[in-house]
Amino acid sequence: MPTIIVEVMPKAELLDPQGKAVAGALSRLGNSRFQAVRIGKRFELTVDGPIDDAAIAEARDLAETMLANTIIEDVVSVHAAEGTA
């Protein structure tokens, strides 16, 4: 099925306690290569019809108004899933 991927991340300037907890666990496991972790969200929108500019624009609008709260999060990507467009 045609799929649009929307990716959302907490704003860079905000503390991400989830990511911090995971980074803490990594450090306790002895990992020193990965210093920081931030956790965001990925939405997969199954599209009825082709993925054209209008579908991407509608997905972007949905991302900015509902899937993300742009006061605390950024929409970092809205794109067609590879091989499904």
Next chain:
Amino acid sequence: MRIGVITFPGSLDDRDAQRAVRLAGAEAVALWHGEHDLHGVDAIVLPGGFSYGDYLRCGAIAARSPIMSEVIDAANSGMPVLGICNGFQILLEAHLLPGGLVRNDHGDFICRDQRLRVEQTDSAFTNGFAAGQEITIPLKNGEGGFIADAATIERLEGDGRVVVRYLDVNPNGSLNDIAGITNDRGNVVGLMPHPEHAVEAGFGPDTPDAMRSGTDGLTFFTSAIAAFAEAAP
């Protein structure tokens, strides 16, 4: 006076809010998220809980419920609307109040009796307090860190729209120790702590006088009733 309490899927404190409304002396009216009907109430409480299991973001899905279009219209025409905890999150997601609430900075859920200072006594839900009054009501949240951009914080502070502030400790990383805010008009109030759990002696926070005797939360509800009585012709 009739005060509506909206139940969303996953609301937890709707019955407590109804009880608080009754103890304050008003009639509590149960409202349902799926209806486009406020049943003629004079004020609205959005209670605490975990609407939609906090899916997407706390309050995000509830803020798009059918009844919220009526709540937004009523709030914009001046009806008193109080959002408590998850209700505060819903008000922010519905853009009736500015800013956002994020996960507590320390990462833990917190549940404690919280001292607060009432900063603004002109709002629909705080007019019964003395300016600067210090009160204690329960606080229980996982995502209670109030944040907003610097311009919004400056405007909230400058316009006296911070309603209550945390005292002693900042329990969740809220900017400027903000525990509750109001809108320009003072009719919409969002609180992270829970006044409805401090309305009846025997069931409230401990006080120096006696265990569980704290009833500081009741004034939020009696304030709305007093404002309504004053506005009545």
